[in-house]
Amino acid sequence: xxxxxxxxxxxxxxxxxxxxxxLVAGAGLIAYRYYQRPTTLxxxxxxxDGEARQAASLVAGYLASTNSPxxxxxxxxxxxxxxxxxxxxxxxxxxxxxxxxxxLTQARAVAVMAEGVVMIVAPPGSTITTIAxxxxxxxxxxxxxxxxxxxxxxxxxxxxxxxxxxxxxxxPSDARRAMQAKEVAALIVVVPxxxxxxxxxxxxxxxxxNSAPVLIPIDSAGAITDAKxxxxxxxxxxxxxxxxxxxxxxxxxxxxxxxxxxxNRHLDQQVVGELAKRVMAARRDLASVQPLIAGISTPxxxxxxxxxxxxxxxxxxxxxxxxxxxxxGNAIYLTPMVLGALASIFAAAWxxxxxxxxxxxxxxFEQLSALRERIRDLEDEAELRKIEDEIDTMLRARxxxxxxxxxxxxxxxxxxxxxxxxxxxxxxxxxxxxxRTSGVG
Numbered sequence: 429x430x431x432x433x434x435x436x437x438x439x440x441x442x443x444x445x446x447x448x449x450x451l452v453a454g455a456g457l458i459a460y461r462y463y464q465r466p467t468t469l470x471x472x473x474x475x476x477d478g479e480a481r482q483a484a485s486l487v488a489g490y491l492a493s494t495n496s497p498x499x500x501x502x503x504x505x506x507x508x509x510x511x512x513x514x515x516x517x518x519x520x521x522x523x524x525x526x527x528x529x530x531x532l533t534q535a536r537a538v539a540v541m542a543e544g545v546v547m548i549v550a551p552p553g554s555t556i557t558t559i560a561x562x563x564x565x566x567x568x569x570x571x572x573x574x575x576x577x578x579x580x581x582x583x584x585x586x587x588x589x590x591x592x593x594x595x596x597x598x599x600p601s602d603a604r605r606a607m608q609a610k611e612v613a614a615l616i617v618v619v620p621x622x623x624x625x626x627x628x629x630x631x632x633x634x635x636x637x638n639s640a641p642v643l644i645p646i647d648s649a650g651a652i653t654d655a656k657x658x659x660x661x662x663x664x665x666x667x668x669x670x671x672x673x674x675x676x677x678x679x680x681x682x683x684x685x686x687x688x689x690x691x692n693r694h695l696d697q698q699v700v701g702e703l704a705k706r707v708m709a710a711r712r713d714l715a716s717v718q719p720l721i722a723g724i725s726t727p728x729x730x731x732x733x734x735x736x737x738x739x740x741x742x743x744x745x746x747x748x749x750x751x752x753x754x755x756x757g758n759a760i761y762l763t764p765m766v767l768g769a770l771a772s773i774f775a776a777a778w779x780x781x782x783x784x785x786x787x788x789x790x791x792x793f794e795q796l797s798a799l800r801e802r803i804r805d806l807e808d809e810a811e812l813r814k815i816e817d818e819i820d821t822m823l824r825a826r827x828x829x830x831x832x833x834x835x836x837x838x839x840x841x842x843x844x845x846x847x848x849x850x851x852x853x854x855x856x857x858x859x860x861x862x863x864r865t866s867g868v869g
Contacts, residue, residue, distance in 0.1 A: 466499045467699055471689075472512075472520035474505035476571055476600055479624070480524050480687070483541060483720040490710040498703045508687070509574050521695055522703075526618075527658035527686050527735055528577040535690035536738035537727035538700060539707045544618040545662060546578055546646065546683040549629060551607055552639035556614055559644060563591040568612035572597030575618055578683070581659065585648050604632045614644060618685065620723060621668060630669060640675040646682045658734045659683040688727060691738050700740030708744075803853045809861060812854055819847050 473484045481504055488500035503520055505511035512530020515523035524541055525532060548567075550556045556565065559582070569575050579595050582588060598606050598615070606612050615632065619625035633641050646652070649661040662684035667674035689707065691700050711724035726745055727737050737745070799815055806812055826843050 466497050468499045468501055469521040469691075469695075469699070469703070470501045470503055470519075471522035471524065472503045472505040472510075472514040473524045474507040474509075474511040476507055479720065480508065480511075480541070484524055486714065486718050486721055487707060487710045490714060491706055494706075494709075496702075496706045498699065498706055507571070507574060515690065515692075518692075522689060522691050524687060524689055526574070527688055529574055532690065532735055534692050534694075535688075535735055536693045536700075536741070537733070537735050538689045538691050538704050538738055538741045540686045540723070540725045540727050541689050541721075542620045542687040542723040543662075544685045544687060545621050545664060546659075546685070547617050547619065547629060547664070548614055548644040548646070548682075549617065549632070550614040550642040550644060551633055552641055554613070554642045557642060557644060559586050559588075559646065560591075562588070562593050562614065562644075564593070565613035566594040566596055566611065568598040568603065568606055568615040569595050570598055570600055570603055570615060570617040572599070575616055577658075578616060578618060578685075581652050581657070581683070582646070585652050600628075607632055608634070620687075621664070622719065622723075626669060640670055643669070643676045643680045643682075645680045649681050649683050652683060656732065656734060659685050686727070688735060690735065691741075693738065695738070695740070697738070697740035697743065700738045701744045702740075704738075704741040704744045799850055800853060803850065803857050806857055807861070809858065812858055812861075816851075816854055819850055823847050 471484060471488075473481045475481065481502060484500065484502050488502055490496075491499055500522070503514065505514045505520075505523075508524070508526050509529050511520075511523045512525045512532060514520050515525065516531040516534065522538070523535070525535065526544060548559070556562060569579055583593075595616075596606075596612060598612070603615060603617075607615060617629060619629065630641065643664060649659075653659050653661050660683070661681065663679040663681055664676065666676060666678050669675040691703070707724060708726075711721055715722040715724075727733070727735075727741070729737050729742060729745060799819070803812070803815060806815070823843065
């Protein structure tokens with residue numbers, strides 16, 4: 429290595445070192461950008477009027493404009509049932525769904541996007557003021573299949589099958605005509621209590637100054653919610669449809685069901701926790717100017733909730749979300765210790781195997797020391813010459829390494845001193861052998 433280093437000009441070494449530093453810095457930058465890159469999640473959204481997609485798009489735009497590490501890709505699924513089907517089929521990481529619609533076994537709640545209120549409305553002047561008076565009548569079900577779960581809950585609680593109550597699916601665009609033609613005596617709708625949807629409900633009827641739609645209460649709402657289903661009991665406030673005179677004249681008990689932003693239960697907890705954080709930030713920053721997302725709220729955090737909250741979202745809402753150091757602190761602290769221990773083990777194994785940097789120098793000294801005994805026992809001049817050749821070979825090798833910087837000068841001088849001692853022994857032995865030869869002669 430030193431020989432290679434010395435053969436290179438200084439400027440070449442500087443360029444090589446600078447290039448190496450650039451490579452390390454570039455690798456570090458790539459790793460940082462990889463870690464910081466946004467995670468894009470696909471969200472399935474659908475509603476009969478496009479309202480849900482618009483709200484989701486507002487949230488997605490907010491995340492993009494604030495450089496959020498979480499981004500949303502909106503997939504229009506048609507309606508809320510189609511969104512639930514796409515989510516159940518694994519076509520989306522997230523979905524905006526209604527808690528009582530579709531297969532949501534893999535769903536875990538992230539946030540409540542809105543609350544749908546069950547309204548059973550009858551035309552102005554109708555004598556049907558309770559569910560019991562629906563006997564032998566036909567009830568329209570707005571948006572059909574999506575509200576079948578509400579119908580089943582009412583049938584079960586009030587035994588409407590034996591009361592000869594017929595339910596008929598009606599598309600929203602045909603609801604006004606069906607009511608005016610008296611094809612249905614009442615209509616079931618599930619909508620948030622916002623100005624837009626309340627206007628749609630009031631628009632179903634020819635409302636006069638002294639007449640208004642009749643809201644039929646679900647008096648057994650508490651019993652229905654006790655079944656730990658997707659519904660909760662809710663009172664429609666007095667004056668919701670009209671303020672003066674108030675319609676309804678008093679609070680009306682009914683059912684409420686949440687529209688949820690749900691995530692697949694296998695989705696990474698840190699990702700979902702960050703998503704929940706950003707969605708709630710969007711509600712905080714945009715609610716005053718975007719009423720569509722004013723209804724975003726915290727989901728039910730109870731362990732026995734109908735759709736349990738995702739662990740990542742629960743950590744955010746409970747204030748137990750892990751910071752970067754919480755997640756990686758142990759690894760940061762332990763990695764140097766582990767690497768140091770491995771290095772020590774490797775060094776010990778290296779020494780145990782006898783692979784040492786100074787092994788060659790030690791072996792040379794041992795070889796030179798062993799030559800002393802051989803020299804004393806030699807009886808042949810030719811053997812003495814062979815030993816002299818061995819000493820010369822070892823000295824040349826050591827001197828060459830010393831000149832290249834691979835060996836220290838001190839070790840080389842010590843070897844020369846030992847070699848001089850051996851040379852004296854060879855000379856002495858040669859004199860002894862010569863004397864014996866002369867004596868014999």
